[in-house]
Amino acid sequence: MAADNNNSTGLKYIIKKKQKAKRNVHPFQRDTKTKKVSKVIRFDDSDKDHLVSVERLKGENSLTYKSLKNRASDLLKVRKALPVYHHKREIMSYIESNPVTVLIGETGSGKSTQIPQFILEQLYDKKKHGSIAVTQPRRVAAINLATRVSQEHGCKLGDQVGYSVRFDNTTTAKTRLKYLTDGMLLRELMMNRDLKEYNVVIIDEAHERTVLTDLILGFLKSLIKGSRPDLRIIVMSATLQAEKFSEFFNNAPILFVEGRKFDVTQYYLKAPTDDIVDAVIRCCIQINQGEQLGDILCFLPGQEEIDKAVTIMEKIAKYVSDETPVPLIVPYPLYAALPPMQQVLVFAPIKGFKRKVIFSTNIAETSVTISGVKFVVDSGLRKVKVWRHQLGLATLLTVPISQASAMQRSGRAGRESEGKSFRLYCESDYLKLPEQSEPEIARSDVTSPVLMLKRYGINDLVNWSWFENPGKEAIVMGLQELYELGALDTRGKITKRGEQMALLPLQPHLSSVLIKASEIGCLSQVIDIVSCLSVDNLLLNPSPEERDEVNERRLSLCNAGKRYGDLIMLKELFDIYFYELGKGQDSNSERNDWCKGLCISSRGFKNVIRVRDQLRVYCKRLFSSIDEENEEVRKIGEDRDEISKILKCFLTGFINNTAIGMPDRSYRTVSTGEPISVHPSSMLFLNKSCPGIMYTEYVFTTKGYARNVSRIELSWLQEIVTSGTAVAKQKIASSK
């Protein structure tokens, strides 16, 4: 590939007039009778950009009262310079006189740090009791915001201002302003249905439309219509979707807060391209030749495309900079399954006459911010998981992004200075894109939300105050799943088992496995396996060169796993990590080296231990059946009976995720008879001798794959079903 690329792939750009990366807010600026107000308030600063790193702050926890106050008064000067301060009274008067306020402002407009403090001051002034909850979709955001705001407030983290996320709760009895993940607030709703400790609940980043935020919105609506008419609600969102939030809450007023961003010039392709990796590479080379220094962030749909782009770029970068006097391009991949060691490389600034080019998935769209980016190259594609209720199957699809998402991606070029965004599609195609991405709840398995609603005491789920109704079919499938797991009775009422399942921080299927394990006495071992399963990206993907080597090492370590599959392998790995390694002085480095050799995430394994600790505490409370003694015995051996017992526990939760071996050595699912293949990452990929398999996940990519696969005997199916529900029995019978 040559640097001269004005050729047939159509990579010539038409310059568009300069436009802001953010969307114009006009559609909402009209005043109507129902929309009581429209305010445009300009911020000169952005909140999350000036957040200090948590590590640094934790070291400062020993600060004296006086120095805390001094720092707060320094910060107050900065805060007072924010234009939002001048509009404080107006904003507060709307919040005060309306049960629900929708506050529109971009991420980084200052709303997340300042508005909660205004409300806190008001609570102090009026000598009111109660506190404020601010929800965030991500843990890091909750932690960073609470840390910053506690400084501004002049208190230690956990005094008046604190945060609560899984495994980490800094709040105390003194805390009046609490930043928490939306999952945490839902947990609180399960325990304390009226949220009576809160005067005000703020839902931040509501435009991201995660399943959990959508659920919270539904719960809040039913609360203000029912037992908490006094509760104040503020929905904070980026510019779009304001009207949807407003309409949902009885035409709540919408306030606008503008954030400052730098101009981003938009470029489009003249003609569409059919090879997106090639187009991205060519675009980067072109930027490198014609543009000033500054890093490039490229959005590609998935790992496959990213690895390919990195490989190509590595090959041509040196050649290009040798031939012409341009910066040397240094390519980096970025995606969630990448080993953390490689992920951090992306953030280190580059020295010399070089240019960083980051090839990233959607992870860089909201979750991760990289400084130094001046150029964005957008493939216009992403991967989404879409749940098929009828098939119990997740499909992973590559689809065009929405306009909102395209704008979010472009905005990544304008965070520190003016930037440029290159969209590798035509402007006419951009205009055809949907305005918004489909909300997650519309394409997800809702078994877990349905269980939450049942536990909350909702009977008529179809007509509940869903912010987005996932549809009757999805709800009915959820109800049936829960009935089959024994969480609901024949009338759809939650059972004692269902109550226990709802309290465990696991998906219902895994909760049900845990309960079964406690009944038949293998809880400790099953907790270890479930803990591994509930950590994402524990087993990382080895690079192609070391793949065979790593697989060989894993196989040789896990004798039982080789025969019985991935669940047993996880337990074997856990046993080595937990019982054999890390006893000596160099425990940490010993464990890290071991993880590295097997391409296991050591951060992931630390999370496994935290999940395990939490599950053990919950189980002790729920079933009081964990035997603290004989801990060594909990290691798994190659005892056939013990392994069968453990796998049968899993079978009670995943009876519908089973397939039977055919004479031609393929597998067909028990429930639908569809062909299914063992995923190549599985221990059982090469094992062709299983009478049947059970899996925790069924994903369709190029074909239907079973992931986390275990060997099962066909007689077990009958055995489990005889002790199970009538519905499942019928399914097995009809599949024969």
Add this chain to the structure above:
DNA sequence: GAGCACTGC
């Protein structure tokens, strides 16, 4: 022969 992104009393 293959892996979008988050998250939980």
